[in-house]
Amino acid sequence: MADHQRIHPLVANVEAPPPTRAPAPRGSLVRSDKGDPGQLQVPLGHAVAAMPPALKPPKRRNCWCKCLCWTLSLLILLLVIVGATVGILYLVFQPKLPKYSVDNLRISDLTLNFDLSLYARFNVRITAENPNKKIGIYYEKGSRLSVWYKNTNLCQGSIPKFYQGHQNRTVLNVALTGQNQYGRTLLEALQEQQQTGRIPLDLKIDVPVSIKLRKLKLKKVRVVGTCMLIVDSLSTDSLINIKASTCNFGLKL
DSSP states (O other), rough: OOOOOOOOOOOOOOOOOOOOOOOOOOOOOOOOTTTTTTOOOOOTTTOOOOOOOOOOOOHHHHHHHHHHHHHHHHHHHHHHHHHHHHHHHHHHHOOOOOOOEEEEEEEEEEEEESSEEEEEEEEEEEEEEEEOOOOOEEEOOOOOOEEEETTEEEEEEEOEEEEEOOEEEEEEEEEEEEEEEEEHHHHHHHHHHTTOOOOOOEEEEEEEEEETTTTEEEEEEEEEEEEEEEOOOOOOOSOOHHHHEEEEEEEOO
């Protein structure tokens, strides 16, 4: 018998399958195949959580807005308090403006000098009335009274310093003197106006006063106004007839 034939199994040249990679844990990063440690890949089907934005420091604008709001609120509150105080004082004291009237006017001198200037001296009697029941008036220094013919100042003087109680009438005799360099022209105009029997004169009053509320003396204000007079003549050393008189006054801070 022939030599026993050996039977050898045929081994097919089968390539080994590539090694399988175990699935990465959920949410983990996978290193790239190239081995680059700086490049990481995210497995498909996995969502990457977004990083929270960095917190920004508070803006200074908010601080300025808060400061502005507080300042405006305090100012409004202060105005409300002041307004309420003024309103209460007005209701309690019911302030009224003092009243003035021109009782008579006398011209002591109206002379044309050698230098052609006109010298004038007037005597005015004025009644000052305080109609307030709870308010006194201090007449301070610095008052000014003046007599004008149209736009020309004839003479000026002042009221003495005194205190006027509530609901009081005070008669003031005031001497006014003045000198105008355009005397000749002014005297001719006055004489011509005198022929009509109606000479317009303005008595302007500017008086600083202080208000007294019981024992409290308030800030100084000024009583300013004009008495528009119509007189019949400018005869010296005689009482002049005042045909018309209109006075308007107000307060000036």
